[in-house]
Amino acid sequence: MINPNKTLSLAIMSGKGGVGKTSISLNLGYALYQAGLKTLLMDCDLGLANLDVLLGLAPEKNLQDLLKQDTKTADVAVAVEQNGLDVLPAASGVPELVDMDEDMQNVLLEKIVQLAGKYHALILDLGAGISRTVMTFAAMSQLRVIVVTPEPTSLTDGYAVIKVLATEHKVKDFLVLVNRVESKSEGDKTFNRLAEACRAFLNIEIQKLGHIREDRQVGEAVRRQKALLALSPSSPSAQDIVTLSNRLKRYRSDNADAISRRPVLRQFSTLNSDF
Numbered sequence: 353m354i355n356p357n358k359t360l361s362l363a364i365m366s367g368k369g370g371v372g373k374t375s376i377s378l379n380l381g382y383a384l385y386q387a388g389l390k391t392l393l394m395d396c397d398l399g400l401a402n403l404d405v406l407l408g409l410a411p412e413k414n415l416q417d418l419l420k421q422d423t424k425t426a427d428v429a430v431a432v433e434q435n436g437l438d439v440l441p442a443a444s445g446v447p448e449l450v451d452m453d454e455d456m457q458n459v460l461l462e463k464i465v466q467l468a469g470k471y472h473a474l475i476l477d478l479g480a481g482i483s484r485t486v487m488t489f490a491a492m493s494q495l496r497v498i499v500v501t502p503e504p505t506s507l508t509d510g511y512a513v514i515k516v517l518a519t520e521h522k523v524k525d526f527l528v529l530v531n532r533v534e535s536k537s538e539g540d541k542t543f544n545r546l547a548e549a550c551r552a553f554l555n556i557e558i559q560k561l562g563h564i565r566e567d568r569q570v571g572e573a574v575r576r577q578k579a580l581l582a583l584s585p586s587s588p589s590a591q592d593i594v595t596l597s598n599r600l601k602r603y604r605s606d607n608a609d610a611i612s613r614r615p616v617l618r619q620f621s622t623l624n625s626d627f
Contacts, residue, residue, distance in 0.1 A: 363493035367509025377477035383597035408577030539563030
């Protein structure tokens with residue numbers, strides 16, 4: 353079994369919906385799996401879960417079942433690829449999951465951390481926006497990836513996410529991924545606009561994880577309920593995602609000592625303290 357403290361947790365989030373966040377979560381997990389990292393995908397979009405939909409799965413259980421004491425996390429996890437890529441599905445339209453109280457959160461956290469220790473990477477696909485549950489899961493994670501597009505509304509909402517996490521949860525480190533760009537230069541320009549705003553108004557230096565090019569094959573993969581990397585591994589978006597996954601794999605390797613000193617997910621009582 354992998355040491356739990358060697359598991360890298362990564363929250364994928366956005367201020368605005370419809371920026372491709374869930375597709376990125378799925379394919380980034382697939383790429384890490386292909387690179388030899390055992391990966392667990394957790395659908396944290398508790399109000400509008402759709403990771404299972406993108407994969408064409410019909411899970412018998414979901415995160416709501418984990419709130420029952422007799423349900424084990426392994427009973428809820430669904431294999432996407434044998435011996436390497438699993439998903440923890442959420443439930444759509446379940447009010448108690450959207451705004452969990454701290455007791456419910458702690459029940460979920462304990463079970464998730466136990467399971468996550470069996471993986472090299474834990475990817476949390478968060479809902480869009482700044483709800484309490486989204487902010488909590490983001491602050492618990494070791495790394496946060498803010499997904500934006502070149503659209504002004506996406507940048508504005510992405511900035512809002514960073515601001516809330518920085519001011520209310522004392523989070524200062526953010527990776528930014530620019531999706532649906534026509535070129536690298538457009539990705540750089542978009543990132544620089546957000547970076548300048550964060551530097552000027554929040555005194556935060558955000559980091560660029562990379563960009564993903566616009567690609568018609570992404571929509572085709574969604575329609576066919578398959579991972580893009582499985583359907584069209586040579587497509588532009590798939591190539592960009594592999595590049596991103598390699599950067600994250602190197603990060604995990606280069607920062608192994610630091611990761612070993614961090615919990616997979618922070619306890620709720622320590623969310624306003626440093627790792």
